[in-house]
Amino acid sequence: MGSWLYAKNNMRNSSNHSYFSKEEENTKTQMSRFDPYDHLNIELNPDGTLNRGQARPTIEANPNGDPVVSKDVTLNVKTKTWVRIFRPTKLPSNSDNTIARLPIVTYCHRGGWIFLSAADFDVHTNCEEIASKLLAIIVCVNYRLAPESRLPAQYEDAVDAINWVKEQATNPNGEQWLRDYGDFSKCYLYGDGCGGNIVLYSGLKIDLTKMEPLKIAGIIMNQPMLGGIQRTESELRYATDEILPLPVLDLLWELVLPKSTNRDHRYCNPMVQGPHKQMISTLKRCLVIGFCGDPMIDRQQEFVEMLVACGVQVEACFDDYGFHNIDLVDRRRAIELLDIVREFMFR
Numbered sequence: 001m002g003s004w005l006y007a008k009n010n011m012r013n014s015s016n017h018s019y020f021s022k023e024e025e026n027t028k029t030q031m032s033r034f035d036p037y038d039h040l041n042i043e044l045n046p047d048g049t050l051n052r053g054q055a056r057p058t059i060e061a062n063p064n065g066d067p068v069v070s071k072d073v074t075l076n077v078k079t080k081t082w083v084r085i086f087r088p089t090k091l092p093s094n095s096d097n098t099i100a101r102l103p104i105v106t107y108c109h110r111g112g113w114i115f116l117s118a119a120d121f122d123v124h125t126n127c128e129e130i131a132s133k134l135l136a137i138i139v140c141v142n143y144r145l146a147p148e149s150r151l152p153a154q155y156e157d158a159v160d161a162i163n164w165v166k167e168q169a170t171n172p173n174g175e176q177w178l179r180d181y182g183d184f185s186k187c188y189l190y191g192d193g194c195g196g197n198i199v200l201y202s203g204l205k206i207d208l209t210k211m212e213p214l215k216i217a218g219i220i221m222n223q224p225m226l227g228g229i230q231r232t233e234s235e236l237r238y239a240t241d242e243i244l245p246l247p248v249l250d251l252l253w254e255l256v257l258p259k260s261t262n263r264d265h266r267y268c269n270p271m272v273q274g275p276h277k278q279m280i281s282t283l284k285r286c287l288v289i290g291f292c293g294d295p296m297i298d299r300q301q302e303f304v305e306m307l308v309a310c311g312v313q314v315e316a317c318f319d320d321y322g323f324h325n326i327d328l329v330d331r332r333r334a335i336e337l338l339d340i341v342r343e344f345m346f347r
Helices: 018-031 036-040 121-134 153-170 176-181 194-205 233-237 246-256 276-280 297-309 331-346
Strands: 068-076 081-088 102-108 137-142 182-192 216-222 286-291 314-319
Touching: 036 246, 068 121, 068 153, 081 121, 081 153, 081 176, 102 121, 102 153, 102 194, 121 137, 121 331, 137 153, 137 176, 153 176, 153 182, 153 194, 176 182, 182 194, 182 331, 194 216, 194 276, 216 331, 233 246, 233 297, 286 297, 286 331, 297 314, 314 331
Parallel strands: 102 137, 102 182, 182 216, 216 286, 286 314
Antiparallel strands: 068 081, 081 137
């Protein structure tokens, strides 16, 4: 998968941006006629809702599937949220031939805050592969989308899902797949893209002292979505990126951040000073994965450095090659990415 960088001292230093002013002006001029709404095929309505263009293919849960079964469970009637649970059908055995319990992964999908659901075809098939390759139970959160629901709604939905998983451990009538096959002492939070941002802040919002018997063993952030007002070198370098050009990134944050805030809000830029910094040290083991052709790579690397400075046990894997969401289109990269996740979970 190219050359992976693991040591934080191999990362580029993106803290000094003073020499980017001329390049940034050129970028502003180049992007001035770019319409991010057209790029995303969306239209913002006067009432704040979004027309999302052509409908995306979805797939029903399959409780009789193979090698992975799936089912939908209501999470919160009031917010109309739900989870889709995935379980591999081929279960590992212990040395005494009893069925081994599986790690439980609360998963938050990608989609730039405004797209996709747990029933989306790509999300569903991705969760099936995660469950099959990692031999884990995946609880995919169908969180609310922006701009109809702005942050912190998505964090709250993920916290609801984590608490729901915990309740199944002690509820005699709890979800059978989790009670019969799940290992509540080995729970992980896993997110791609904006989902990586969601698992970060939902991990900060839960009270670890009240989670027994559930134990969060780690947080996995694949290409986490981060931002800020001051442009980074990678944002300017990839300002015209085919997938995430700079105006599109700005618009996505505009649609999801609380109104009357900017991209230096902690939800977008966790590197800013604030009370959340004191909470970061409470995080468990973290894995951060990125690709050096991603416009957000500098922020992801700076984020890792901040985690290290806060005393978090963090592993960082940055590929010299690739781009944002490459694991959706490059099968080999997707498999090798899951190998990294597996090593993190089962080391």
